[in-house]
Amino acid sequence: MPKIKLSEYATTTIKEVCASFNHNEGELINVLHQVQHKLGYLPAEVQELVAIELNIPVAKVYGVVTFYSFFTMLPQGENPISVCMGTACYVRGAEQVLDEFRRQLKIDVGETSADGKFSLNALRCVGACGLAPVVMVGDRVHGRVSPSDVKKILAECKDGCLTHN
Amino acid sequence: MMNTIQLKIDNKELEVPKGTTILDAAKRNGIHIPTLCHMKLHDMNIENKPGGCRVCVVDVKGRRNLAPACVTEAENGMEIDTHSMRVINARRTLTELIISDHPFECLTCAKSGNCELQQLAHDMGIREIHFEGDKSTYRKDTSPAIIRDPDKCIMCRRCEMMCNKIQTVGVLSAINRGFMAVVSPPFEENLDHSVCTYCGQCVAVCPTGALTEVDHTPAVIRALSDPTKTVIVQTAPAVRAALGEEFGLEPGTLVTGKMAAALRRLGFHFVFDTDFAADLTIMEEGTELLDRLQRHLNGDQTVKLPILTSCCPAWVKFFEHQFPTMIDIPSSAKSPQQMFGAIAKTYFAQKQNINRNDLVVVSIMPCLAKKYECSREEFSHDGNPDVDFALSTRELAALIKLANIDFHALPDEDFDHPLGESTGAGVIFGTTGGVIEAAVRTAYELQTGKTLQRINFEELRGMEGIRDATIDFDGLPIRIGIAHGLGNARQLLEDIKSGKSHYHAIEIMSCPGGCIGGGGQPYHHSNSEILKARQKALYSEDEAKTLRKSHENPYIIKLYEEFLGKPMSHKAHQLLHTGYFDRSTTFVEED
Ligand code: SF4
Ligand code: SF4
Ligand code: SF4
Ligand code: FES
Numbered sequence: 124m125p126k127i128k129l130s131e132y133a134t135t136t137i138k139e140v141c142a143s144f145n146h147n148e149g150e151l152i153n154v155l156h157q158v159q160h161k162l163g164y165l166p167a168e169v170q171e172l173v174a175i176e177l178n179i180p181v182a183k184v185y186g187v188v189t190f191y192s193f194f195t196m197l198p199q200g201e202n203p204i205s206v207c208m209g210t211a212c213y214v215r216g217a218e219q220v221l222d223e224f225r226r227q228l229k230i231d232v233g234e235t236s237a238d239g240k241f242s243l244n245a246l247r248c249v250g251a252c253g254l255a256p257v258v259m260v261g262d263r264v265h266g267r268v269s270p271s272d273v274k275k276i277l278a279e280c281k282d283g284c285l286t287h288n
Numbered sequence: 289m290m291n292t293i294q295l296k297i298d299n300k301e302l303e304v305p306k307g308t309t310i311l312d313a314a315k316r317n318g319i320h321i322p323t324l325c326h327m328k329l330h331d332m333n334i335e336n337k338p339g340g341c342r343v344c345v346v347d348v349k350g351r352r353n354l355a356p357a358c359v360t361e362a363e364n365g366m367e368i369d370t371h372s373m374r375v376i377n378a379r380r381t382l383t384e385l386i387i388s389d390h391p392f393e394c395l396t397c398a399k400s401g402n403c404e405l406q407q408l409a410h411d412m413g414i415r416e417i418h419f420e421g422d423k424s425t426y427r428k429d430t431s432p433a434i435i436r437d438p439d440k441c442i443m444c445r446r447c448e449m450m451c452n453k454i455q456t457v458g459v460l461s462a463i464n465r466g467f468m469a470v471v472s473p474p475f476e477e478n479l480d481h482s483v484c485t486y487c488g489q490c491v492a493v494c495p496t497g498a499l500t501e502v503d504h505t506p507a508v509i510r511a512l513s514d515p516t517k518t519v520i521v522q523t524a525p526a527v528r529a530a531l532g533e534e535f536g537l538e539p540g541t542l543v544t545g546k547m548a549a550a551l552r553r554l555g556f557h558f559v560f561d562t563d564f565a566a567d568l569t570i571m572e573e574g575t576e577l578l579d580r581l582q583r584h585l586n587g588d589q590t591v592k593l594p595i596l597t598s599c600c601p602a603w604v605k606f607f608e609h610q611f612p613t614m615i616d617i618p619s620s621a622k623s624p625q626q627m628f629g630a631i632a633k634t635y636f637a638q639k640q641n642i643n644r645n646d647l648v649v650v651s652i653m654p655c656l657a658k659k660y661e662c663s664r665e666e667f668s669h670d671g672n673p674d675v676d677f678a679l680s681t682r683e684l685a686a687l688i689k690l691a692n693i694d695f696h697a698l699p700d701e702d703f704d705h706p707l708g709e710s711t712g713a714g715v716i717f718g719t720t721g722g723v724i725e726a727a728v729r730t731a732y733e734l735q736t737g738k739t740l741q742r743i744n745f746e747e748l749r750g751m752e753g754i755r756d757a758t759i760d761f762d763g764l765p766i767r768i769g770i771a772h773g774l775g776n777a778r779q780l781l782e783d784i785k786s787g788k789s790h791y792h793a794i795e796i797m798s799c800p801g802g803c804i805g806g807g808g809q810p811y812h813h814s815n816s817e818i819l820k821a822r823q824k825a826l827y828s829e830d831e832a833k834t835l836r837k838s839h840e841n842p843y844i845i846k847l848y849e850e851f852l853g854k855p856m857s858h859k860a861h862q863l864l865h866t867g868y869f870d871r872s873t874t875f876v877e878e879d
Contacts, residue, residue: 126874128877130877134877167475172875180458180461182459182460186461186463189463
């Protein structure tokens with residue numbers, strides 16, 4: 124009998140979220156959204172329980188989690204950095220910005236730094252094309268970022284100017 | 289008429305019912321439109337139409353864009369050209385695009401010759417790929433029965449439809465997006481970590497080599513060329529009704545005699561029949577049914593009814609995962625394949641005076657789950673499995689061709705004794721409704737002590753997904769349920785759980801149609817008529833037999849006299865019965 128381990132907090136959170144959507148499988152995306160908001164990320168165990176609560180195959184849940192780049196299965200750093208790779212950002216050099224983050228943080232896209240401070244992601248268009256290239260740190264938006272701004276953005280985070288609870 | 293519409297396809301005036309797709313309208317009138325992702329088993333409620341590949345596009349007069357025929361409804365007055373140069377051009381480009389992300393492995397691919405993409409490339413006359421792009425590089429996944437090679441996946445999602453909608457197992461789902469999109473078990477784990485039942489229905493519909501069976505042929509060839517081994521073979525009932533298709537015979541042609549002859553030419557020392565073991569299954573399962581029934585009638589509260597058949601290993605794995613609270617309801621009788629193995633490696637080995645380690649039991653099965661079943665630990669003895677290898681019907685056909693045996697020129701030969709004799713009851717095991725009909729024939733006579741007036745139970749036959757009937761056991765009404773396809777099985781089980789249905793006995797087969805539609809059978813390429821023809825063939829073989837009730841099989845009677853004692857005896861329990869495991873997932877608190 125395969126056993127899945129999950130903390131009590133995660134279990135209750137997932138159950139509550141699913142209940143608040145009446146265990147409606149049509150609300151899968153919203154459920155995942157909220158669960159990720161509360162737990163930070165969506166590891167396999169969490170998806171297993173969401174599947175049971177909504178009475179759908181876990182393969183479906185995993186399908187949705189991998190379809191939307193917004194969802195993540197890995198714990199995010201204290202400062203989740205997302206670089207928009209939408210067309211507008213891309214043509215204005217988002218890739219170089221992303222490369223600079225990778226170089227300075229010594230992590231790849233989808234990874235979290237060893238001290239848990241930073242994680243790095245590439246997003247599809249976030250809808251702020253006027254500010255391209257766009258970098259988001261948590262909820263904070265940085266516009267017209269060039270590779271030379273990267274150092275400053277990271278330093279700001281370290282100074283703790285970004286509030287996180 | 290209100291409910292029909294008129295349209296023109298390739299200048300032919302046609303009338304079709306409202307709501308018909310362009311593809312169906314064309315098909316009904318003998319006009320071929322190529323397809324790839326679309327698949328449909330008519331009358332069986334099985335259809336996949338994601339409208340994704342666009343290979344089926346046609347020119348609709350007055351429309352700017354080409355329309356995909358499989359998802360576009362035919363409308364009154366439409367004028368359609370299915371093969372205009374514009375259409376042909378588009379189809380060729382689309383085909384090229386699909387191939388540009390496909391490995392060129394046709395030389396070694398198990399699907400070669402049966403691959404719908406290969407066929408399409410051939411039909412479209414593709415000679416060169418003008419697009420250069422990345423090719424996906426996924427890891428291959430090998431399980432006891434099925435191999436996934438996601439690089440060959442073209443995202444038609446037929447497997448996903450079978451696994452989710454028809455079987456309601458839900459192992460396979462589309463993941464990722466764009467170029468990275470592929471169909472996969474959850475968390476990209478291997479199939480054998482999942483709740484997969486190995487029913488093989490995904491393999492049966494996959495148009496390419498992305499899903500294929502684990503090939504036991506090399507191991508069988510090795511055994512056959514080893515002079516120290518005695519190699520025996522058993523053939524499942526559904527195989528004889530389908531094998532001929534691989535040699536160009538009409539679907540539904542029975543090739544029992546030629547099959548036995550071919551196996552002998554291949555060098556098997558004894559050619560036996562799983563139908564014999566099917567008769568044995570009926571003896572055990574029928575007795576178990578009557579025993580439970582008797583105790584139930586005597587007011588024994590501990591006895592569980594209905595009794596569920598247990599001869600389909602995919603069904604067994606399904607309820608082990610999905611209905612763990614019900615694992616004491618199915619009959620404890622092993623499947624015919626495993627009963628055969630258990631008897632062969634004891635009774636037969638002793639008779640022949642051979643050590644079980646020098647006896648190799650090969651089975652020919654319409655089924656991929658049987659490959660998994662024979663690998664289950666409880667079916668081996670000191671590491672030596674009761675059944676060593678299970679070849680699919682397709683693999684047997686390939687082996688016959690490999691050995692250069694002229695199948696058509698073979699004489700009809702009989703099976704060997706003692707494990708080759710069977711009754712008509714054993715034969716119909718291969719179709720939905722057959723197992724329970726066989727059980728009824730025997731249970732009736734054992735229960736009532738009377739001879740059946742009619743042997744055919746038409747009320748148990750058919751292709752409907754869920755059927756039921758009440759059979760009069762001389763004043764005692766016995767309610768019987770039948771389901772084929774795991775989605776239907778789930779439905780039936782839910783109804784029992786909720787107290788909505790009350791049956792005494794239920795037959796369940798995982799594959800649509802039963803084993804005749806098994807995952808190891810010649811590909812039906814979406815033609816449900818083939819399944820119906822195979823079904824008919826089995827009933828006609830039954831009809832042609834003198835002995836049609838399992839308990840009349842003289843070799844079964846002898847087996848009990850010489851070896852087992854009586855049904856459900858201690859020895860029978862040891863060899864012919866088994867137990868089930870709770871394979872469901874549970875949550876525990878993290879420490
Ligand atoms: S073998 Fe059956 S259960 Fe397993 S993935 Fe295929 S369709 Fe699903
Ligand atoms: S594995 Fe086969 S059936 Fe499934 S989506 Fe891919 S090509 Fe289609
Ligand atoms: S129905 Fe027959 S072919 Fe299909 S999984 Fe069950 S035993 Fe195998
Ligand atoms: S066959 Fe119609 S879109 Fe694929």
